[in-house]
Amino acid sequence: MKALAVALLLFWPVGLAAQHVTIGPQIAFGDYREVSSALHYRGNGLAAKATVEWKKLSADVVLSKVKYKPTESNSGASEFDASEIDVRMRYYIRGPFSAEVGFMNRKADPEFEAQSVGAVTLGAYMGYLLGPGVHMSLNGGLLFGAKYSGGGTTSGLGAVQLGLGLTVDALKGRMKVTGDYGFQTFARTVDNGSGPLDAPIQQSLGRVGLAIAF
């Protein structure tokens, strides 16, 4: 939440001048898997999304907190909270294409129930106006320099993200209905002395909510 406040402080004045700021709450629902199919979680939570647009630049800041619970009660796993911040800045290039750069950071609480991870994102964004006030987007990219709380490494192309977005204007554009889907996969490898072992991490997160436009 501190990060969202910082991000809002950074972008708020610019957004006011440009009159292209949206901010609003979302309901989040996700699926989280780690190491093997035995560690499978599903959960719900809350999220907040802020978007700022200024000329060819735009930025998304998403904060989410999802309480994940194991899908199988006898797996020995415990529920945990995943708090994530996802910041992306885009620069419009041409047609539907924009270049995208940012970072993400997800923390697990309790700390040892799941891996906390942080990475820098680099990718592309495609936006398309389906009709008056209805906008959809598709984005994808690589997650570089991933750091895990439990250690481990990921090759250069081993961490990928995909996203899908929908924004529908309501109340003459003052209100927006938002829907976002984000998929992250980390081909994490650990080495505890007996050789490298695959310990992948994968999350699918859906978010549906409202936003107010300024």
Place this chain on the structure above:
Amino acid sequence: MHRSTSWFAALVLVLPVMGQAQTIQNATLRRAQQAFDNLDYRQALTVAQASLRERLSGFERGRAYELLGFTYSGMDSILKAVEAFKQVVLIEPERDLDPNRTSPKALSAFQVALTQILVVRQLRVDSSNFIGGQGAVPIRYIVTQPSRVVTRITGGTGPLASMRIDSTVANGQVNLRWPARLPSGDPVPAGNYNVVVEATVGQNNFSTSQPIRITHGAVDTLEHLTSLPGYTYLPETEVPPKSWKPLGLALVYSGVALAGTSALSHGELGSPSMREGAVIGVGIATAGFVMTLKKPAPQPARGNILYNQLLREQITRRNTEIAQENTRRRQQVAVTVTPLPRTGGGR
């Protein structure tokens, strides 16, 4: 046969005289006219000559000579007829005989008379209205002999006390155009003037005049344009035809996201969860379907926008020209020239 022809000739000769608005008061002249009407040419001749020795008005004197001219013509005394008609023309230079109602002999004698004396006839100044410096007043007249003819404007002050506007050697019909300007180039001030035409040959001269009135008015200014005739603005947006593109693209976007999710998932983590992606994907596909059914939003019509822009530029340019033209017109005067009734003949 001879009698009936004489009657006809008499009728034809007398009709022009009867058509005059003024009436003959002199009794002797009336008797002469009566004798002519009775085809008693000798009596008509004697009495008409007697009437000329009496006090006659100008009109009566002209009629007396005309009666003599017709009588001499009827008596085949052409030279005397010509002399009589010369007197008619000198008294009334504008006098003309109707060729449809006058005997050829009399008409011929009248034409010969015209060529033997110097007169300026049928001086006409046409009514005209023009912007000062950009038009002219048409003036025309007939001079009966080759002569030096000088046309002047008189009746004003300064240079307009007597301003020569034309000088030429002419014979017959003369047409000229007077720009109604002073030597300085300014329009002639408003007022009443005379157009005087003086013809001179040797010791003979003749002049006639036509009064005119010159008035000044403001020149009409042009209205500013709001549109060009024949050109109308085109709509700057146009509704594109319905297409399945929104639904198609929504399915493509959603499909790519879900297929990517499936392809990028690690096998050891089990089958990937499509729930989250499916929820958003279905939402996008639904939105695409709705947008496909919905009337498409108007899109800017670039060609029409450029056309309208060009039209606006043309109208602006034309209005700028109109404004400049109006500024110039406000500094101009509209000159109106009207001929006035003449008070007398020439001399």
